[in-house]
Amino acid sequence: MGEHSMNSCTKWTLVLFVLASIILNIVLIGIRSGRAPKCSAKRVHPLRREHDERSRVFADLSRDEYLQVQRYLLRQKDLDVSTSQIAEPSDNFLFLIELSLPGKAQVLAYLDQKGADPTREATAVVFHGKQGLVKEYVVGPLPNPTYYRDVTQERYQTQIPITARTVTIGEYKLLFTFLEGVFSRLGRLMKESFDVDRDKTLNAFEQMPRGVQSGDRKTWISFFRDVPGVYIHPVGFEVLVNHQSLNASAWTVERLLYNGQYFNSMEDLQHQYDAGSVKKIVYKESPGHGSLRPRNKPLQIGPQLFYAEGKRYSVSHNHVVYLDWSFAFGLSSLTGMRVFDVRFGGERILYELSVQEAMSVYGSVTPGMMLTKFLDSSIGIGRFAHELVRGVDCPHQATYLDTYRYIDVPGPVRFRNSICVFEHSTGQPLRRHFSDFFHNSYGGMANSALVFRTITSIGNYDYMWDFIFYQSGSVEAKVHATGYISSSYLVDGNLRFGHQVAENVLGNIHTHFVNFKVDLDVLGVKNYFQTKDMKYVNMSLPWMTERWALVPQLVEQQLKTEQVGLCFWTSLTVVCIGL
Template sequence: MVERRMSPVWKWVLVLFALASVILNIGLIVVHSGRTPRCSAQRGRALLAEHDARSGVFADLSPEEYLQVQKYMLRQKDLDISTRQTTKPSENFLFLIDLLLPPKAEVLAFLDGNGPQPERSATVVVFHGSTGFIKEYVVGPLPTPTYHRDVTREKYGMELPLTKRTVTVGEYVLMFQFFETEVFSKLQKVMAESFGVGPNRKLNAFEQMPRGVQSGDRKTWVSFFRDMSGMYIHPVERLLYNGVYFDSVEELNRAYDARTVERIVHKEAPDYGSLKPRPGVPLQVGPQQFPAGGKRFSVRGNHVVYLDWGFAFGLSALTGMRVFDVRFRGERILYELSVQEAMSVYGSVTPGMIVTKFLDSSIGIGRFAHELVRGVDCPYDATYVDSVRYIDTPRAVRFRNSICVFEHNMGQPLRRHFADFFHHSYGGMANSALVFRTITAIGNYDYMWDFIFYQSGSVEAKVHATGYISSSYMVHGSRRHGHQVAEKVLGNIHTHFINFKVDLDVAGETEAHPTATHGMRMPHAHGCHGGGLCHFSSTTRS
């Protein structure tokens, strides 16, 4: 065997060649890194509309403003307020801080005339457990508050008893402790044999609303669901057991042991509610849209401009998404367009669903606007905006990317015509529109809220419901109130009602009368003509 060795000269040649290659590549990277990509995301031309710093009159409270309001309220020793989430119902709890919108007349004087900038103030809600009442205060001026004023009777015409409050996080903690110590601990045999519940497997609670059937009630049925993906379609009803009502845990135990009630036999249910990708289904990136010439809209603070459009925006913890001072080609056509309420009414033979009427603003619609997922909730290249809220929490909380703004091709031309007679010609316009979106996940439902601004000067308010249905355990008579969706699972019949507030200022300010003052509520489709065409729709899927 002959061993061949590389010449030292060739070794040095290869080393020098490698060094030269590295240096050349580094140089190329440096040179090309400063060049703008061909498909630039930068704006290709100037915007038609301009940003207006006065939009700040509608801006949500900043983290610093939330902090200053909270500090001011805590300094009021006579109110004796706590911010702990575990505050007892018998104590005073600072539940909500939110922006108080200035009167419309003051805002218009500031925007259109020579009026001063309206004073900035906040609404504060305190649950006074010590006295048994709910109080709503106006706190101002911001950013450094110096006064608070009780406006409860002025606003509602009466004192609000504490029984009308929503359930807080602290109350839920006490409620779940009660279930563990007074219910489940005494039903271990029933829970294990009927539902497979044990030390390592729990049930999740889903409270029904309203909390009673007459004024002053503070009680409700609570449904329990298996701890699985999409728990809302894995129900267990108690102390209704397999269609039979029981007045106490002890009574259910006696009937179960004596076999005077038909036992439910636990059977593992498939995880049919999972949102994980199905095995064997190829994961591919779907079609994408991108602004070839750069984005044609801009977001600055709480103001958006898009081609001929301009508007301010906000996100209320209670009612959700809203836009103000909506202008098309410089003319105001909407003073306010906002979500007001999402209501769903259920029917069932089981007690929880019999009484269920969800009024989502009572617990907060905007409260549940969480971070949006790029490429799923909104396009990858959308502009994302954070929101900050203070509701049932010890401090203001920032929700990253909870609002998105993007331009979207609507899939059909805005208008087009092909002239086949006399003149062979074609004219058409792509139907691209600006979408302003947030998604609120309120319990089992995810509501996708869209305000859509078209190049034609029309506005569309749209809501799409997704998420999970709310179900109940199938007992005798259940089929009269829904459809079976899985083994022993009923999808309950229900109806959705969506309310928007629309304050139109087409060709001048809306005439001052009660309807205009409180805004027009439009649960169905309407049209409005003048400075722009408006279309409002609600789309739900159950």
């Protein structure tokens, strides 16, 4: 009995000792890991360049500045603006606020310490539903505005009609309500063809432009299954909605397309459907080929980026320094990312490098894709720059920056981690040479570059925008498109305009145009763009004797008198082969 108690005590003593050892080791590991130097935690070497506070002349508006502009405009009784996100088209809606860039000459004088600080101003866009116009205003000075002025005529040399406005969230709400009415009036067809009822619906994807003549506001709307990867699940139903009126009760359906056949009205479609005179679409469960959920679990972690001696770049406010590089940056809600005052070795080489437009043109026999020419700046390229995912969109060790935007919202919105900056290896040397012929030696330089990135998701497309700064002094503007294709329902004749990618799904033929603005300032502002034309000419080699100098003339004479296909020189004469 005593021996059994002794064994139990010994066993429990050992257990407690092991537990105490484990706890002690965990504590010691925690203490040591806290003291030990971590990769990328501290910069070992000093930066080559210093930050410049004058870069703030290009800085996007802060949250407080947005609010100051909004409050100032709301106090102006003659503007009578609304900031409600569900404002009616007939209201005066404050749609956009963003930085109004000062003139280049004034900014350069300021940057080069020869002029005063430019007045900081904002641009505000108001949809004047009550006047039937779209207007732009400049508001300033910031941060405490005291004036605004209408600059629409000055900037565009014309008045802009309200029909030219982009569709706001408030108008989308009215459109969705209008489309629910269309579904309810075609109840039987919608259920049998698309499984639509009170609990299930379809997703709408609008096409652009909204008409074929100036002043039109008629949009073909295509419908897709409400499943992951909606853009590759078309159902074969499209509606042309006339929403030109500022009164949603006056909106009408002008045409419909069902399974490749056009109808003049909902009543016409319903009548022919009930009579069995149309080729019906029979609902079938859609496979999940559009899901982004991974089908296989990764077996191991892929290669990672780390900075062994700390980051060789630094970000302060809206200014970046990296080795011999420095630049200011911003993100326009309309046009996207941009950099200013780009310097290499302390010398300005670029005043501005910015995204301007992303356009895509489609082809099809169905009306939506047939008409579509997306001009993404009309929707807002930078507007859709959302949070970047660490380890996927950018490396874990990248620097992530927040942005604020005011476009079609009741107040400024913060977009966390919507810009990333990182240095990475290019995977090839900056330069190298192995001297095999003479000295049997090697010389090479490792290469890496700084990437300034944002990603904008505009409908089905995700555009990855990169400005890349190389150690050689060159800059690359790069865009990579991913996301989903824009598709249409497969009908007769449509295979001429794309490829079938799934059952009844056509990947439509299309092309992309991307525009950048590049304002070069190399050794000053008097730069120009030059091209060289090339043409073939006959000429004698300068070291040839007089006899050999006559060879081109002999060839030309033979070409004129005979049909020859090929002439070549031998050691003694010219030989021409006839056709």
